Structures are given as C-alpha cells and as structure tokens.
Amino acid sequence: MVSTLRDVALAAGVSPATASRALSHPELVAPARRAAVEQAAHALGYRPNRAARELSSGRTGHLCLVVPDVANPFFASLVKGVQARARELGYGVFVADADDDPRLEAELVAQLGAQADGTILASPRMSDDAVAHLSADRPFVLVNRRHEAHASVVVDNTDGMRQAVRHLHALGHRRIGYVGGPAGSWSDARRRDGLEVAAHGLHRLDVVDLGHFPSSRGGGTAAADVVVASGVTAVLAHNDLVALALMDRLRSRGVRIPEEISVVGHDDTVAVLGSPRLTTIAVPLARLGRAAVDRLLDDEPGPDTPLPVELVVRASTAPAPAGGTADAYDDELELEGHRA
Amino acid sequence: MVSTLRDVALAAGVSPATASRALSHPELVAPARRAAVEQAAHALGYRPNRAARELSSGRTGHLCLVVPDVANPFFASLVKGVQARARELGYGVFVADADDDPRLEAELVAQLGAQADGTILASPRMSDDAVAHLSADRPFVLVNRRHEAHASVVVDNTDGMRQAVRHLHALGHRRIGYVGGPAGSWSDARRRDGLEVAAHGLHRLDVVDLGHFPSSRGGGTAAADVVVASGVTAVLAHNDLVALALMDRLRSRGVRIPEEISVVGHDDTVAVLGSPRLTTIAVPLARLGRAAVDRLLDDEPGPDTPLPVELVVRASTAPAPAGGTADAYDDELELEGHRA
DNA sequence: TTGTAAGCGTTATCAA
DNA sequence: TTGATAACGCTTACAA
Numbered sequence: 198m199v200s201t202l203r204d205v206a207l208a209a210g211v212s213p214a215t216a217s218r219a220l221s222h223p224e225l226v227a228p229a230r231r232a233a234v235e236q237a238a239h240a241l242g243y244r245p246n247r248a249a250r251e252l253s254s255g256r257t258g259h260l261c262l263v264v265p266d267v268a269n270p271f272f273a274s275l276v277k278g279v280q281a282r283a284r285e286l287g288y289g290v291f292v293a294d295a296d297d298d299p300r301l302e303a304e305l306v307a308q309l310g311a312q313a314d315g316t317i318l319a320s321p322r323m324s325d326d327a328v329a330h331l332s333a334d335r336p337f338v339l340v341n342r343r344h345e346a347h348a349s350v351v352v353d354n355t356d357g358m359r360q361a362v363r364h365l366h367a368l369g370h371r372r373i374g375y376v377g378g379p380a381g382s383w384s385d386a387r388r389r390d391g392l393e394v395a396a397h398g399l400h401r402l403d404v405v406d407l408g409h410f411p412s413s414r415g416g417g418t419a420a421a422d423v424v425v426a427s428g429v430t431a432v433l434a435h436n437d438l439v440a441l442a443l444m445d446r447l448r449s450r451g452v453r454i455p456e457e458i459s460v461v462g463h464d465d466t467v468a469v470l471g472s473p474r475l476t477t478i479a480v481p482l483a484r485l486g487r488a489a490v491d492r493l494l495d496d497e498p499g500p501d502t503p504l505p506v507e508l509v510v511r512a513s514t515a516p517a518p519a520g521g522t523a524d525a526y527d528d529e530l531e532l533e534g535h536r537a
Numbered sequence: 538m539v540s541t542l543r544d545v546a547l548a549a550g551v552s553p554a555t556a557s558r559a560l561s562h563p564e565l566v567a568p569a570r571r572a573a574v575e576q577a578a579h580a581l582g583y584r585p586n587r588a589a590r591e592l593s594s595g596r597t598g599h600l601c602l603v604v605p606d607v608a609n610p611f612f613a614s615l616v617k618g619v620q621a622r623a624r625e626l627g628y629g630v631f632v633a634d635a636d637d638d639p640r641l642e643a644e645l646v647a648q649l650g651a652q653a654d655g656t657i658l659a660s661p662r663m664s665d666d667a668v669a670h671l672s673a674d675r676p677f678v679l680v681n682r683r684h685e686a687h688a689s690v691v692v693d694n695t696d697g698m699r700q701a702v703r704h705l706h707a708l709g710h711r712r713i714g715y716v717g718g719p720a721g722s723w724s725d726a727r728r729r730d731g732l733e734v735a736a737h738g739l740h741r742l743d744v745v746d747l748g749h750f751p752s753s754r755g756g757g758t759a760a761a762d763v764v765v766a767s768g769v770t771a772v773l774a775h776n777d778l779v780a781l782a783l784m785d786r787l788r789s790r791g792v793r794i795p796e797e798i799s800v801v802g803h804d805d806t807v808a809v810l811g812s813p814r815l816t817t818i819a820v821p822l823a824r825l826g827r828a829a830v831d832r833l834l835d836d837e838p839g840p841d842t843p844l845p846v847e848l849v850v851r852a853s854t855a856p857a858p859a860g861g862t863a864d865a866y867d868d869e870l871e872l873e874g875h876r877a
Numbered sequence: 878t879t880g881t882a883a884g885c886g887t888t889a890t891c892a893a
Numbered sequence: 894t895t896g897a898t899a900a901c902g903c904t905t906a907c908a909a
Contacts, residue, residue: 215878
C-alpha cells in the first residue's frame, strides 16, 4: 500500500505536524527528529500526495505551457527547455497544444492555467488585445513577445537581423530581400526594426521588404516568386521552414543556391536538414524555455534582457554573383526599400 | 472570488451533496433541481476544484506522457495526438521529456505517473526487462512497442516494409539495402520481419542487411558509406532523419539521387524537407497518440490491431539504373542478404 | 521545538 | 430522491 504522512509520523514517533515540517521546512525541526522522519519516509517509500498538499496549501506543483503547435520544431524545443527546468525545480508541466487556434489558446490558458501555479504562453498570433485580457491573477509569462500587461522572455530579434545583414553585406550583397512573417507578429516587427538599423549602418545597401507571408512551407513557396521578381541577390526568411521551401521553389525555377541567390533562415530548427545546409540565425530555444520558467517563478521580475541569438553560417550563403544584379536594379523596382 | 460547490448549493437552494450529484451524476437528481444547480453553477462561473475532487475520488483528471525527446518530430506529433484526444475527454496531459535517458524515463513514469490517472510511454530504447518492472497498478500503455506485461498501441511496421520493397522491386531494383535502427528496437525487429516476408514473395530480390545505426543524423551519415560499399541500388532507412543525412552524405560522395540510388525514409516527419523530397513510409502519429489515450482509458482492452501505414512516393525513388549493379553483385558481397 | 486541531473542496456512504 | 456527515492527506495557525 501507499503510505501517508501519518504512517511516517507513526514510524518516526512524532506527530503528523512535525513530520510534515521535517519534510517541507526542515529548518524548523530539531536535527534528531528530522533525521528520524527522513529515515522513516525513505523506509516507507513515502510520496507526498500532491492533491492533498494542493488542497491545503493552494500550490499545485504544476506549471502550464500553452503553444500553438507542438509539432512545430520551434515550440517543441521550447517545450523541452521548459520541461527540463521545471523538473529541476520539482514541477510537472501540463503541455497544451492549441492547434494553431488563438481562441483555443485563450481557453486553454484559462482552463489549464487554473490548475497550475503559473502559465507560460507562446502565442505569436494572438492579438494584443486578447493577450491583454488573459488571467493576470496567477503568475504568467509570455514567450518571445512583449506586452505591457505581462512578464515575458524574448530573444534579440533585432540583433539577429543585424548579424545576418552584416554577413551578407560583407559577402558583397547590396540588395537584400526580407520575407516577413505574418502581419501582427511581434518578433517580425522587431526584425524589421533590426533591418532598418542594419541598413542605415552599411554602405550602399538596399533592404527590400518583400511582404508578409505565412510562417509555413506554403509561405516560402509563395515568397520565392516574389524574391525572383525583386531582383535581390540574398534573402532573409522568417524561419527555417519558410527558407527551406523557398529554396525548393527557387531551385525548381532554375535559380542556383547559393551561387545566384543566398538564403538565410531563422531559429536553427531544421536548417541542417536543407540542401544546401541553411545559414541561419540560431535562437536558443531551450534556454528561452528555461528562462520562462525562472521568470515565472521569480518573485522579483528582474530586468528581462533579451537572450542573444547567433548567426550560424552554412552553405546557403555565398559571395554575391559577380556583376551582381544589385547595381542594375538600383534605381528601379524598389519595393519599400530602406536605403543606407 | 472563485466560487465553490457550497456557493452553488446555497444559490440553488440545495445541499452540497445534491449539487455535487447534479453536476457529476445528473441522472441521480430530479430534473427540476438539476436545472437549478446547473443554472447556479453557470451564473457563479463555478469551476470544480480538481485537487479536492482528486483527494476525494482518487481520480486526478490528468494523464502522463513520457517520451525520450519532444524535440524529435516523431514524438512531437505523438504528443499532439495524445494531447488532442485527452482534451476531448477532459484530461490534462503532463508531458515529460526524458532527454534520451531510459533510466530517467523509468523515474518519470514512477514520479509523474503517480500523479495521473494513467501513463503513456514511448520508449524504443528501454530494455524489455526494465519495461517489465514499470508500474502495473495504474493504467499504462506502451507506444509502438509490444510487451507481455502491458497494453500497447502499434503501427504496422511489417506491412510498411512490404509496401516499400514492392515499390522498389516494381521500379526494377533487385538489390535493396536496409539501414536498421538501434539494436533492441522493437519496431526495427518488426521491420526486419517485413523485409524477410517481402523478399520471399518477390522474384530475384536481394535484401541486404546493412546493420544497426543510431536513429539520428549521425547514423545516416555513417550508413551512407556502407550503402556505397554494398552495391545496392536502393536503401530503406530507419527514419526520415537518417534518410536525409544519408542522402547528404551520398551526394557529397558524388552519388546522384535518385538516378543512381533510390532512398526511402520512414515516418513522414521531415521527409518533405529533403531535396529531393523523400519517398517515405507515412506513420499516422497523431492517430497513434489518440489511440493510446483511448486504449489507456478503455476498460476492455480490445484487440489492439496495428494502425496501417502508407508508402508515400516522392522524388527520392526512381527506376533502377539501367544495367544496374544488382546482377553484377548477385553472387558476391552478400551481407546477410535474404534471397527470394 | 513540538503537538493539537481546524480546515482545504469534493465525493460517497448512509439514513431518512 | 435528498441531506447530513465522514472521509481524502496534507499544511498551518495556534497553543503548549
């Protein structure tokens, strides 16, 4: 049979209260008794009943993590980090997949969040307004998105763009396209900021905004044709999945990568599966997940500096084609280009 | 404030016991009172306290899912299916990532499993012996692995091999290599069975066992050289990740795919990211996850037939090279080949 | 420093 | 069909 705290107390010759304290607040109990209790607990294979503990203390020992799609490698890695850190701290993690439906996300936050000591939400697509109305009574942390109403952990999206643009510029690219993520995405907006900053600092550089695209393979396929039409010699994609599909479509239109067009992905989730291997902006997803847990459980909010990202150069970026199209196109066909 | 059953009972003018029954076992309560309770509950925004319910009833309303690595797309998709079905049935899901450590898996099953109404375990690498010692007191289901001591849900690994071999044979391949998964893998053993069956049914066919390899990219890279040395014109890989790395290495050794060697993956997790797109044996992972939940919660075990898999033909398989090496090698260099 | 005892919110047993 | 009432196992004032 499963033994209770009573059994432990009985075996150790103390009251249930002392047994409880010995296990939960050891510093309040005399060393001798504490040892006796610990030994009895161990001998009986005692495991505290979390339901009873919760009912009495109000704390569940659970964390709740809501993501749009666990099968998306970005979120899967995030789950891994959250899970690892939570385990270290003795928490179990409810993982809720919202199946890419922002309304379901809100519902899950309300439902499962009520059964946990805190909730972590990764939701690039929920509206700011909807985010504002999420439960603020319990600890709550937003991942890779800021919002005035909540705590958050983010990565340095802006700096990632800066690194990538500098890399491409050094390779001689002078006309670089940006395949944006869905409109309204917080990180997409930050990346556009980074693009602007980067473009201003470099010589003779056009950054061309190719528009907003779905952050799926379909987005990359659609973007490819826009890329070709824009005359850029390099592209930054919103994520690796998009970049891979983009390369696929480019190739099938006869464009050689990286000889004719260089491609940069984002996140480093599936970049290594591409052919050629994708140069990408690596995001420390597991660290981000761990940081989310710490932030959730931290009493003092802290400064919340963005986590650093790192450009990983692989085979999909190369020097700009000689006599590249950059100058040829310089004064035509400029879709909202930023100019240095 | 959050309202309790007492509040509902008070508002509805009934006793807490009746309120409880009205909500949990409606058929035991007179329609009039039931309606009153339901209305009061709704009006007060009543949410049952799961801890209290658990303490009293013994049921947690939680399920536990332990996987070796959530960042692996195979398991991520499985999580998605489990999660979806569990939600439909009103359960929350603890997801535990064992970080590819079978010992940790066992610990997680014991720890988190004790806080749930049932546990689902996907563990290709745990030893049969270790599996035998896992908690049998609560409902427990094994995923894609059979074991006499436990219930399980599996896919038809054997038939998948049959489909793939038939496909390759029809394309004229007469010497086909098998890049196996880790030794001890249950599904790998089933696939070898399928290979044998398939080979026996087809004319002039050699299936060459290339050995056991890690189910990671490294495994695929290592396998590539063995593939080249074996003189096969087609390869079946243990999963898509392995197949993709295999193609990478083959290509860098100057082998053209599919012109010189055809490649077949398994699972259809990342097959579409490859270039060329990978022909693969699609496994219904989400369905498998859903089935695991149903099996876990089913009172009557049922027959447990394997879920069907489906060969998806893409660009990585093509007719065998003319004057292919198959016949040339027919009587030499036969590594444990099965012969029809 | 320790023990007594009162809950925590729900379910389930028993009478009525 | 309904209502008291006693658990469920633990934590935490409060008292000693």
